[in-house]
Structures are given as structure tokens and as C-alpha cells.
Amino acid sequence: MFTKQITNRMIQVGILITRQYRLLSVAAILDVLETVNTFYQQSADPQPYHISLLHLESDSDKFSTPYWGYETRSIHQTDAMQLIIIPAFKTEDIKQAVGDNYQYIPWLQQQFAAGAEIATVCTGAFLLGATGLLNGKSATTHVDACNAFANAFPAIDLKADKTVTCDGRLYTSGGATSSFHLLLHLIHQHCGRDIAVRTAKIFAIDMDRENQAYFSTFQPMRGHTDNIVASTQQKIEASYQDTGTIEEMIKDIPASRRNIVRRFKQVTGITPIEYLQHTRVEAAKKLLVQTAQQMTEVIMNSGYSDPKAFRKIFRKTVGMTPSEYREKFCVR
Structure with missing residues (x-):
């Protein structure tokens, strides 16, 4: 029998549908959070997460109908979020991806100032890094993107070997499956350990993995003229x-x-x-x-x-x- 930590109110979760987002990243977030909602629904308890998919105002024509059955809204049509999750980018040109999504930056800064938690999956950390909110704080990202991240954001305390980092209300995760560890951490925070353990069992996640260094591949810098x-x-x-x-x-x-x-x-x-x-x-x-x-x-x-x-x-x-x-x- 699992006991549940009942949250005082439904947590408003905004998942950014960024330009060049990785589909697997968004799907994993939705699947895990909806599974937690189902646990509560099965015992007739209030669901802890209300999920919205958020996009830029200029992309509104792409989301004129429900997306995968989820409510979609422009970031300028949202109230304060309690939790914002930034998925990974599917492109290797991260600088271009951040540029394409630059309009999110002032909104993220405003949401954080209003009390929101912000979590990033894999290379989504680059967009959060561009806000300046991570300066002086710890963060991680995909192991093979760590050199680029360190060069782009020298004021951030990069923990390249970490699967997940938490610094105040800012959370980051490493590559690919590390997103599950990030979500488990958030679920533990919001719903308690029992629900986190139950979720880990459903998705066969090793809860104790804290290191991602062994997934890295040394990729020498070649794009220079020296x-x-x-x-x-x-x-x-x-x-x-x-x-x-x-x-x-x-x-x-x-x-x-x-x-x-x-x-x-x-x-x-x-x-x-x-x-x-x-x-x-x-x-x-x-x-x-x-x-x-x-x-x-x-x-x-x-x-x-x-x-x-x-x-x-x-x-x-x-x-x-x-x-x-x-x-x-x-x-x-």
C-alpha cells in the first residue's frame, strides 16, 4: 500500500513547446506526470498536476486545435505557473535553437520572479542559461554538450557528471533518460517518496543513479582556425x-x-x-x-x-x- 502526500492545491505545470523541441522529451514528461495523476484518480483524490502546453504567440497558428488532447496556450495568455518544464532541443545547433526561442526569456524571468519552479531536460538548460537565472548556481546538461555549455555560460557552476541538479527553484537534468530522474525528484518534492517510488517502478527507473559521466564521449574541438x-x-x-x-x-x-x-x-x-x-x-x-x-x-x-x-x-x-x-x- 502506497501513501500519498496530498498537495494543498493542483500544481499548474507549463511545458514549453519550443521551436526545435525533441518529441521524445515532451512525451516522457507528459507520460510520467499523467501517470502520477492516475495514481491519485484511482483513489478518488485530487490530481496534483494540471498540465498545459505553452508556445510563443507567433506560433499560435500551429496550435489552433488541442495538441495530443492537451490544452495549448500562448505564454502571453497564461497566469502564473507553479512549475515550468523546458524540453530538450532536437538540433545540434544549440546557439541557433536558443536564438529561435529567445522570446521565451523575458517570460521565464517574470515567471521565476513570481515564484515559479523551472526545470530543464537535457539541452533545454541552454535556454534557461540564457535567462541569466542560473548565474552563480549549479546546473547540468547532456554530457556531450557540457563543453559548449561551459563556454557559453562561464558564470554557471556546471556539474557535468551529475544526472540532476537542484539549486533553489531551478532544476536541470542530463541527457535523455536523465529526464526521468528529474521528474522523480520533482514528484518526490510535490507528492512524497511513496509516489516517487511507485512511479520509478512503473517506468523501471533506477532511482539511485546520480552520475552520467560514463555516457560521455570525448569530442575534440575541431571548428577553429588556430x-x-x-x-x-x-x-x-x-x-x-x-x-x-x-x-x-x-x-x-x-x-x-x-x-x-x-x-x-x-x-x-x-x-x-x-x-x-x-x-x-x-x-x-x-x-x-x-x-x-x-x-x-x-x-x-x-x-x-x-x-x-x-x-x-x-x-x-x-x-x-x-x-x-x-x-x-x-x-x-
Whole structure:
């Protein structure tokens, strides 16, 4: 028997139907919240969530009829929301996506000032970041979008490895299935742990997953015109298996070490040493999953000579040990 925490009033939830929203993201939000409403309905209790789909005034012609059976309204036709959820974007051009949805920003600022909670799914965090509301606060986003997020919003305390962050009335989640963990967190806040557990069981969600680092893939910055940095990248990628120092790898590049490090970090967001470590760890991940090499072979073939140092760096970067990573992702 599950006990329910009955909310004092129905929570007004606004899900933004942004331009370039990811359909799966919106569908997951609706499915989970409606499931919680059903729990209450089955025992004749007031449903905790009233859900509206919100859009820009200029997009009104696209939503002239009910959308999936849900009430749709322009953001300028809404009263104060208690909870606003921003879905993920389906495009890789996040800068363009934020620009396309810029009209939401003053409305989000006003809603937050009036007391609303705001939650983002995956890359939806970029739109919230553009409001300035996250400055000085913690946030996360899709692991593969973290570098772009950090560069776009240096005033935000990015927690790249986190599945969910909560800082005051602002919530963010990592990529894809992390949205379920965000929703469980909100349900726990609004309806109590019992309902959150029941929801987790319905959707087969592992409630204890707090880390998303092991889903990341190192994606080197390529879209730049700095020849010195490009040469450094090529040197590292060509010789990462060597156990030599970074100084030895870049000794033929016509620039001082200090100049290389400065320009490299400015362009890529990380130092050459960090770049080397990420390159080696990414190589080790592939060897662990795609080959049957023994651990000593994996260590040597990814450029390490010290097993202890390798395991320490791997765990810090990936969030689990090499053996755990192989067990989790190796296809048998």
C-alpha cells in the first residue's frame, strides 16, 4: 500500500513547446506526470498536476486545435505557473535553437520572479542559461554538450557528471533518460517518496543513479582556425600511446610551451595534458568494449605504464572503474 502526500492545491505545470523541441522529451514528461495523476484518480483524490502546453504567440497558428488532447496556450495568455518544464532541443545547433526561442526569456524571468519552479531536460538548460537565472548556481546538461555549455555560460557552476541538479527553484537534468530522474525528484518534492517510488517502478527507473559521466564521449574541438592548436591536437592524437610526457609530444611545434598551453585552452577549453588524458581514456573505453584484451594490454595500448595512475584517471573521468565500465557496456 502506497501513501500519498496530498498537495494543498493542483500544481499548474507549463511545458514549453519550443521551436526545435525533441518529441521524445515532451512525451516522457507528459507520460510520467499523467501517470502520477492516475495514481491519485484511482483513489478518488485530487490530481496534483494540471498540465498545459505553452508556445510563443507567433506560433499560435500551429496550435489552433488541442495538441495530443492537451490544452495549448500562448505564454502571453497564461497566469502564473507553479512549475515550468523546458524540453530538450532536437538540433545540434544549440546557439541557433536558443536564438529561435529567445522570446521565451523575458517570460521565464517574470515567471521565476513570481515564484515559479523551472526545470530543464537535457539541452533545454541552454535556454534557461540564457535567462541569466542560473548565474552563480549549479546546473547540468547532456554530457556531450557540457563543453559548449561551459563556454557559453562561464558564470554557471556546471556539474557535468551529475544526472540532476537542484539549486533553489531551478532544476536541470542530463541527457535523455536523465529526464526521468528529474521528474522523480520533482514528484518526490510535490507528492512524497511513496509516489516517487511507485512511479520509478512503473517506468523501471533506477532511482539511485546520480552520475552520467560514463555516457560521455570525448569530442575534440575541431571548428577553429588556430594552426598551432590544430598541430598540437594532431601530435597528441598520433602519439597518445607513447608513454612520454606532453612536452615530448609537442616539442617540434614552433611555439613556446606557455604559448601553446594558453592558446590551446582558449580554443578547446582544456589544457594539452587534459586533452591527452581524455584521448587516452577514450581509447581505453573502446578497447574495453570492443576487444577482449587483458587489462594490462588495455593500459599499455592506451598510453599508460602505471596501472594505479590509469585506474585513478579513468575513474575520475568516467565515474566508474575500467572493470565496471567493461561489465556495463561490453556486448557479449
